[in-house]
Amino acid sequence: MDLGNKLEGTRATIETEIESFFSSAPPLNNSLDFSEQVDKFIRRNSVASGNGGPSRVVCVTSGGTTVPLEQRCVRYIDNFSSGHRGAASTEYFLKAGYAVIFLYRRGTCQPYCSSLPDDPLLECFELTDEPNIQVRQEHSEAVKRAISENHAAVVEGLLLKLPFTTIFEYLQMLRMIAIPMSNLGPNAIFYLAAAVSDFYVPWQSMAEHKIQSASGPLNMQLAQVPKMLSVLRRDWAPMAFCISFKLETDSKILLEKAGVALKKYKMNMVVANELSSRKEEVVIVTSDGQIPVRRNKAAGVDDVENPLIQLIVERHSAHIESSNL
Amino acid sequence: MDLGNKLEGTRATIETEIESFFSSAPPLNNSLDFSEQVDKFIRRNSVASGNGGPSRVVCVTSGGTTVPLEQRCVRYIDNFSSGHRGAASTEYFLKAGYAVIFLYRRGTCQPYCSSLPDDPLLECFELTDEPNIQVRQEHSEAVKRAISENHAAVVEGLLLKLPFTTIFEYLQMLRMIAIPMSNLGPNAIFYLAAAVSDFYVPWQSMAEHKIQSASGPLNMQLAQVPKMLSVLRRDWAPMAFCISFKLETDSKILLEKAGVALKKYKMNMVVANELSSRKEEVVIVTSDGQIPVRRNKAAGVDDVENPLIQLIVERHSAHIESSNL
Numbered sequence: 001m002d003l004g005n006k007l008e009g010t011r012a013t014i015e016t017e018i019e020s021f022f023s024s025a026p027p028l029n030n031s032l033d034f035s036e037q038v039d040k041f042i043r044r045n046s047v048a049s050g051n052g053g054p055s056r057v058v059c060v061t062s063g064g065t066t067v068p069l070e071q072r073c074v075r076y077i078d079n080f081s082s083g084h085r086g087a088a089s090t091e092y093f094l095k096a097g098y099a100v101i102f103l104y105r106r107g108t109c110q111p112y113c114s115s116l117p118d119d120p121l122l123e124c125f126e127l128t129d130e131p132n133i134q135v136r137q138e139h140s141e142a143v144k145r146a147i148s149e150n151h152a153a154v155v156e157g158l159l160l161k162l163p164f165t166t167i168f169e170y171l172q173m174l175r176m177i178a179i180p181m182s183n184l185g186p187n188a189i190f191y192l193a194a195a196v197s198d199f200y201v202p203w204q205s206m207a208e209h210k211i212q213s214a215s216g217p218l219n220m221q222l223a224q225v226p227k228m229l230s231v232l233r234r235d236w237a238p239m240a241f242c243i244s245f246k247l248e249t250d251s252k253i254l255l256e257k258a259g260v261a262l263k264k265y266k267m268n269m270v271v272a273n274e275l276s277s278r279k280e281e282v283v284i285v286t287s288d289g290q291i292p293v294r295r296n297k298a299a300g301v302d303d304v305e306n307p308l309i310q311l312i313v314e315r316h317s318a319h320i321e322s323s324n325l
Numbered sequence: 326m327d328l329g330n331k332l333e334g335t336r337a338t339i340e341t342e343i344e345s346f347f348s349s350a351p352p353l354n355n356s357l358d359f360s361e362q363v364d365k366f367i368r369r370n371s372v373a374s375g376n377g378g379p380s381r382v383v384c385v386t387s388g389g390t391t392v393p394l395e396q397r398c399v400r401y402i403d404n405f406s407s408g409h410r411g412a413a414s415t416e417y418f419l420k421a422g423y424a425v426i427f428l429y430r431r432g433t434c435q436p437y438c439s440s441l442p443d444d445p446l447l448e449c450f451e452l453t454d455e456p457n458i459q460v461r462q463e464h465s466e467a468v469k470r471a472i473s474e475n476h477a478a479v480v481e482g483l484l485l486k487l488p489f490t491t492i493f494e495y496l497q498m499l500r501m502i503a504i505p506m507s508n509l510g511p512n513a514i515f516y517l518a519a520a521v522s523d524f525y526v527p528w529q530s531m532a533e534h535k536i537q538s539a540s541g542p543l544n545m546q547l548a549q550v551p552k553m554l555s556v557l558r559r560d561w562a563p564m565a566f567c568i569s570f571k572l573e574t575d576s577k578i579l580l581e582k583a584g585v586a587l588k589k590y591k592m593n594m595v596v597a598n599e600l601s602s603r604k605e606e607v608v609i610v611t612s613d614g615q616i617p618v619r620r621n622k623a624a625g626v627d628d629v630e631n632p633l634i635q636l637i638v639e640r641h642s643a644h645i646e647s648s649n650l
Contacts, residue, residue: 066403072574072600074520078391078403107432110447120446122435127473135458148452195399198538209575210600213523218547224538249397250534275397275535 017226022175024203025168034162035176038101041160042180045099046187056187056316058098059177061194062086063105065167069201069220074210076166077222079195083108085245085278085305086193090159091149092309098189099158101177103170105194106163111153112146120146167197171228178236186323188240189316190232193271195247200225229265241319243269243312247278258285268319269312279304284311342551347500349528350493359487360501363426366485367505370424371512381512381641383423384502386519387411388430390492394526394545399535401491402547404520408433410570410603410630411518415484416474417634423514424483426502428495430519431488436478437471445471492522496553503561511648513565514641515557518596520572525550554590566644568594568637572603583610593644594637604629609636 028034045057063086064079087109090100094111102111116139117123124139135143153159162177164170181188199222211218233242244267248254251274258272262285272283282304284291293311296302353359370382388411389404412434415425419436427436441464442448449464460468478484487502489495506513524547536543558567569592573579576599583597587610597608607629609616618636621627 069402070574074405074572074574074600075522076403076405077394078401080399080401106443110444113446116446118431119435121438121441121449121468121471122475124446125468125472126476127469133460133469133472143446143450144452144458146446147450147458150447151451197400199543210573213549217549218524218545220543220545220547222543222545224542247399248535249395249399275399 028172056098058093058189059101060090060191061103063108064195065170065197067197067200071206071208081195087111088305096313102161112149115142182237185239186320190242192244233266241316242267245271247273249275353497381423383418383514384426385415385516386428388433389520390495390522392522392525396531396533406520412436413630421638427486437474440467507562510564511645515567517569558591566641567592570596572598574600
């Protein structure tokens, strides 16, 4: 068969896989509520922004998805991700005037909380004379900033936080966000920092009950999660500015794999991270070339997300301009 | 071979498996610090208690252990456990005059925090006039209780909190706690509520780098984690009062499996939980028979841990008495 037919064939296969993933996934709880919240947020933020320009909305995904191994789930496969990148990036997007849909793994880092200890309530406060509690001096600024800035962003309707746990929830929620976001055309960004499972157990082939350990070693066969980036780009939100992330532990294969993802899924950018150095440096891979982005060590508290989001905002502006020509 | 020889053979196999588990596990970070903290806590709490009786120490384990699938870990298998049982039980043990070593999965429920929302810092506080923050009225009592009671228990040296993540950390830490706790003889309790992985990938056979998804479906073979309950009972702390937990999703096999565990590992009690009803009812399986323990619904806020710990404290007192005969 010729190349055109072959591409058609591949597309049909991916579509069948995706269709089968969604139709076999356990349905999302409260999907009507969810949908309503998202639609309302996008509608409210699609009118002209305060500075007169068109308003911009970014969907930031953050943290790892889980893959249940049993229907009445006791065990699951998880992807390591603190959610730090997504949370910090959300702060910079808000600062740059974007409205943010923060689709995050339950329990991972929240915006404005990155400089707090793991268990802020118990570690940051103390009782003074009986009825009063106060913030310990050393955490005072960080706690006030977390509470006030988070509160401001939520109350002003610029930050919508939506938690997920499983790969089934994540992909259904992403689709329910992406389709209404397509109404924003090129003003929408997808900043896909979540660590999404590559492998899963299809619901219908999953054990109902907890797998028993008495019967010796465990053999598992996991199927590949269909690559949703292609449909996000092609069908869900074709005009949006799309940024995906590639994490590897082996720096030798990282840039090559990021380049492949850029072309294969027609991303606008792929952010390449190496596990051990990801807080110091990332490389942005675009069709124009590779741009290393480093944390400004001289600036003390500065992080790699600050220059990263600056660069993304610039490129997004250019994307909007060229789309409106 | 006769039964004696067969038992000897089985014991030798388990010991070889355990030896090989520990010798191949990645060594614990700061193991000297850890050991010092534990020894100091046990020494301090092994002198006679305030009420003149011998002091009692319980090691409560809580939350699930992870099993890394790669040495530079991106993916891991996790066991679902909020840590609610362990955290609530810790409160009741403290109330009953015990000192508690709380060995918990990083990020899971903490004692005194069970009635707080998921993200207490951002959800419980608000700014009033600029420089001040205050607790929202509706969370006021819960927040004050969490901060003051946690603080009191830690400051008085009655609560030592030690976080783990992986199965390798958990079992090394448990051994480092159990051996010095054996000095307390029958006054020690092990309350093993953590959801411990049954299967793992031995460190030396683990992929170094992130497993690639391009090569199709993933086949995994996992080995069984050696059952440490036998060595805990026999070698680490033979006089202690030992309580293990059995969680199943299939109520038909639960009590039988709990009974097998009681005999096989010579536990003093096995607490049998069924996943969907575990907050309402558990069954305590002992060599004298089965005792159902239910939440007292009439009492409003009462939970199943309250009557559970009451019963354990009674049985522990009897255990101490009979050991001292």
